[in-house]
Amino acid sequence: MKKVGVAILGLGVVGGGTYRILTEHREFYQTTQSLDINVECVLEQNEERLKELGVPEELVAHNIAEVACNPDVNIVVECIGGVSVARDYVLDVLYGGKTVVTSNKELIAKYYHELERTAKRHSAGLYFEASCVGGVPIIRTLLDGVQSNKIVSMMGIINGTTNFILTKMTEEGTSYAEALQEAQKLGYAEADPDADVEGFDAAYKLSVLSSLAFHTKIPYTKVLREGITGITPEDISHGKALGYRLKLLAISKQSEEGIEVRVHPAFVKKDHPLASVSGSYNAVFLTGDSLGDLMLYGKGAGDLPTGSAVVSDILYAASRTEPRYSTFKNNANPEKEIKFVSDFASSYYMRLSVNDRTGVLSKIAAIFGKNNISILELLQTPDAEGATLVLVTHETHEAAIKNAVAKLNASDIAKVEAVLRVVS
Numbered sequence: 001m002k003k004v005g006v007a008i009l010g011l012g013v014v015g016g017g018t019y020r021i022l023t024e025h026r027e028f029y030q031t032t033q034s035l036d037i038n039v040e041c042v043l044e045q046n047e048e049r050l051k052e053l054g055v056p057e058e059l060v061a062h063n064i065a066e067v068a069c070n071p072d073v074n075i076v077v078e079c080i081g082g083v084s085v086a087r088d089y090v091l092d093v094l095y096g097g098k099t100v101v102t103s104n105k106e107l108i109a110k111y112y113h114e115l116e117r118t119a120k121r122h123s124a125g126l127y128f129e130a131s132c133v134g135g136v137p138i139i140r141t142l143l144d145g146v147q148s149n150k151i152v153s154m155m156g157i158i159n160g161t162t163n164f165i166l167t168k169m170t171e172e173g174t175s176y177a178e179a180l181q182e183a184q185k186l187g188y189a190e191a192d193p194d195a196d197v198e199g200f201d202a203a204y205k206l207s208v209l210s211s212l213a214f215h216t217k218i219p220y221t222k223v224l225r226e227g228i229t230g231i232t233p234e235d236i237s238h239g240k241a242l243g244y245r246l247k248l249l250a251i252s253k254q255s256e257e258g259i260e261v262r263v264h265p266a267f268v269k270k271d272h273p274l275a276s277v278s279g280s281y282n283a284v285f286l287t288g289d290s291l292g293d294l295m296l297y298g299k300g301a302g303d304l305p306t307g308s309a310v311v312s313d314i315l316y317a318a319s320r321t322e323p324r325y326s327t328f329k330n331n332a333n334p335e336k337e338i339k340f341v342s343d344f345a346s347s348y349y350m351r352l353s354v355n356d357r358t359g360v361l362s363k364i365a366a367i368f369g370k371n372n373i374s375i376l377e378l379l380q381t382p383d384a385e386g387a388t389l390v391l392v393t394h395e396t397h398e399a400a401i402k403n404a405v406a407k408l409n410a411s412d413i414a415k416v417e418a419v420l421r422v423v424s
């Protein structure tokens, strides 16, 4: 039986889940995969955590050199998070020819190509299934399951924390702050919650997934990113009244015009399959040119679900004779060799405060008309100062909406209070 020694760097949520799976399933992998996967050492300073997980003292390494130089370690799992220490440690072990499995999306989004170059140079593997969409095997699906396709588009809910927050706000009317606190308690949120709520986490994942889907390096800096901090219960509730649910969506498309990559809140119709993806669950819709539509659904965060993805990578790496590397069409100059589409098509939700007097609606309609925007749905609620107008447009373009918003705000008839995209 093939013996494989594993080291785990960081025993937080994901590292701890990985440790538990590896120790509890050791016999199972011996029987089903003919692999004897043994945790040789861990790098973790928190003694309480070591005790909680029942890690024997002799397995605790004291520095990265002890891990990098341990001849019994073949695979190093990085679950430290962040990029400074994690990047240095990963490079240290790759230089020594050890394979790295990481759950760190920020690290992969920012340093994928440098790390892969180093891995190649030292004949080491670099695997990162757990970096995107927790326990959902999206990377393996892109690389193996649908590799016969040209991927046309992806649309998904790929951040558990924001989905948990938006679901709680929608279903229970919970405040944003309360919902965020609960997500942190459950271990979904990143140490710095801005990474989740401002959309960075989803943007990192979308850049990695789109790069693999389109065989094109897509820098995360090119992802249009908007978070959920400005979302009000008022808009969630108006959307609900119109039959929509609000989600933080990650969308990428490839067409003759170019590549579109964006993360932002958007309304989806309540009968859309993504509308029922709730709590910390994630889902990704893929459209392939031969396959058509495929949806993957599962837990996008948490210790055992994400640990499951880490361990799958360990088993995958352990059973290969040669490491697997990626191929990209735009190796030389990722920023310049791709055309990005920013004036994309979408429908829009808009909430306006208006003066409730004769002719106001026709003036608003005229501004929309001049920008070639057609209104699909309209709701008006009178209030003390005038009225609140909520509308949804037919499909139009970003530039047209921005122009209409500027014209409305410059007029004395209406103030645009909120604009959200709607998946048509």
Ligand code: HSE
Binding pocket: 131, 133, 134, 158, 159, 160, 161, 162, 188, 189, 190, 196, 201, 300, 301, 302
């Ligand atoms: N903070 C991340 C999320 C964890 O909420 O999805 C998994 O990447």
